[in-house]
Each structure stands twice: as structure tokens, then as C-alpha cells.
Amino acid sequence: MKEIDARGLACPAPVLQTKAAIEEANPNVIKVIVDNEASKQNVCRFLESRNYETSVQEEESDFHVTGKREAGFAPEVSTHEKSTTGGKKIMVMLATDRMGFGDDELGLKLMISYIKTLKEMGPELWRLVFVNNGVKLTIKDSEVLPVLKGYEKDGLHIMVCGTCLTHFDLLDKKQVGETTNMLDIVTAMQLADKVINI
């Protein structure tokens, strides 16, 4: 039986110690000793949320909370983990306002089509980042501005390179997205499951 002495600790430490012990050893019986009513109630509620049956024994000013559950019970998988299983965070970085090389007119058409079609990624499209010439797609008179504004309204996080806007003297013409910096871009890359560079 796993035993935790959490007397003298303020909430939520007793609950967190209980959580850590369960995740480490997945015990079928666990005893947690606390010395105040709030911690007693919170540890009980936490154990019950993990499918333990609880009982409390008072000994002087302490509460001995015991949680028991059937052998072989699987550790809890968080609801978030369940809901995102198979779901990816995709970051698309556009470093140009044209797709491919050869013919600029065709490249622009392709880029417009690409941005309009990005919605097919669904909720997996997590960040849309514009750098270098790509920032020109976020300014007034851009043909894809209504599409990008629609994406943003639907919750897509659009990031636009501030250095690039400044370089092209377009800082005050940007109409969509958050002006960002290289640290934010690198952090987003690190957090993303997949990065697509165009």
C-alpha cells in the first residue's frame, strides 16, 4: 500500500502528491494522511475522480484517507489526451506570395488557391505564419484578405513577421493576423507536430 504523509502541507499539495503517487505506481490501495478538513475533502474527491472508493479515519487531529480500487485498473487518460489522439497541430509558413517558380502570374493564382484550400485541413491547421514576401498577402488589397479574415474569425492563429512588414514599409497596411517576431515563430515550430514551408 502506498502511503503519503501530507500533514502540514497547504492545498493543493496533498492532491498533487496523491496524483504523482498514482501516476508513478498506479497502486490499488493508497493512504493519504492530512490534517485539515479542506485537504481531506479534496483528496477524497480526487481519489474518487480516479475511481477509488474512499474511507476516512480520524485520529486525533489527523485524517487518514484510504482509497481502494480493483486490481488491474488502468491509469486515467486525460480527456484532452483522448480528444486529441490522432489530431495534429500543423503550422504552415508562407515565405512568398507566389507558389513555385517560373511564371509569377501562375504562381499568384496557385497561392490564392492554396490559401483558400487550406481550410480542408480542418482543426489540424494550428498556425499560419507569413514571412518575407508572404506578408504581402496580409495587407490591404490582397486577394486572399477576406479568406484570411475568415480563418482568423474561426479561431486560426495567424502570425505576420514584423521585421518583414517593416522591411517592405507595410506595417500600417497589415489587415489581418498578429505582428510577430522570430522567437514566437521558432516557439510555434517547436510546439507544432508538423511544419509545412511554402
Added chain:
Amino acid sequence: MKFTFVCQEDNKIFESDRFRIIDDRGVLIDGSGNKTWDAKVELLSPCPFCGKKHIFDVNELVCPFI
């Protein structure tokens, strides 16, 4: 079971059940006999406001129930 956290960048409150205990150095007792748990909590999912996986001292966290 979700705990409440405060984004260290935006100071905004959010809830998450995706975290783990790290740097557990055990319970410390000061000269007056007061106990504190020296450990940290690391988010396993990015903060919904800034995208970072914050690390909090356990003593910064608020009680999730009462």
C-alpha cells in the same frame, strides 16, 4: 480532473488536466516547523493563450476544489 493555472505571459486563467510533477525535492521544514513541498508542475499541453508549456512552483497553484 482539471487544475487552474495562470498564463505567465498574459496573466490569464485557464484550466488543464495535462500536467506532471517535476523536480520533486521533497518536503522542506523551516525553523518554525512549517512545511512546504519543493516541486514544480510542468504543463504537458501548450498554454491556450501564449502556446508555451509553462512550469509553475506547486505553491503557486490554487486549490482546484475549495
